[in-house]
Amino acid sequence: MSKKEPEKKEELEAEIEETIEEQEAPAEKTREEELEEQLASTKDSLLRTAAEYANYRARSAKEKEQSFNNAKSSVIAEILPVIDNLERAISSENGDYNALQKGVQMTFDGLMASLEKLGVEAFGKAGDSFDPNMHNAVMHIEDEELGENEIVEVFQKGYKAGDKIIRAAMVKTAN
Numbered sequence: 405m406s407k408k409e410p411e412k413k414e415e416l417e418a419e420i421e422e423t424i425e426e427q428e429a430p431a432e433k434t435r436e437e438e439l440e441e442q443l444a445s446t447k448d449s450l451l452r453t454a455a456e457y458a459n460y461r462a463r464s465a466k467e468k469e470q471s472f473n474n475a476k477s478s479v480i481a482e483i484l485p486v487i488d489n490l491e492r493a494i495s496s497e498n499g500d501y502n503a504l505q506k507g508v509q510m511t512f513d514g515l516m517a518s519l520e521k522l523g524v525e526a527f528g529k530a531g532d533s534f535d536p537n538m539h540n541a542v543m544h545i546e547d548e549e550l551g552e553n554e555i556v557e558v559f560q561k562g563y564k565a566g567d568k569i570i571r572a573a574m575v576k577t578a579n
Contacts, residue, residue: 538573
């Protein structure tokens with residue numbers, strides 16, 4: 405072997421290493437570029453998801469408000485005839501007490517019918533059994549003629565809509 409051969413061999417090895425590095429370098433750049441593209445794609449996807457969620461929240465809040473306003477309007481529409489009847493009774497120049505009492509009773513019946521349409525019902529009658537979930541006992545008496553936990557007197561009726569108690573009945577109980 406001549407001196408030139410080891411030098412040539414070293415030069416060839418250096419060239420081979422350079423070629424390998426050049427081939428690997430573009431592969432690394434390509435891998436880097438792929439990762440950057442994936443990152444950009446993921447970021448875009450997350451931004452879109454965040455925007456969709458923000459739109460969903462705004463839409464849900466708007467629908468909730470509309471639903472509440474519609475329900476409120478329905479309740480008011482049911483009660484307006486009662487208000488009209490009370491206004492007519494107040495403006496009446498007729499001094500007939502019986503006619504006024506009859507008009508108030510009719511107005512009350514109309515109001516109760518409106519509440520019934522809305523799913524509201526009154527409860528709490530004398531003779532019913534006391535239930536602490538539905539009744540508020542403000543007085544208590546001992547009477548051997550009456551049953552255990554029996555409602556003797558109702559001071560204020562209770563009202564419920566479905567299973568929800570709107571107002572507990574205020575009652576007097578026995579035993």
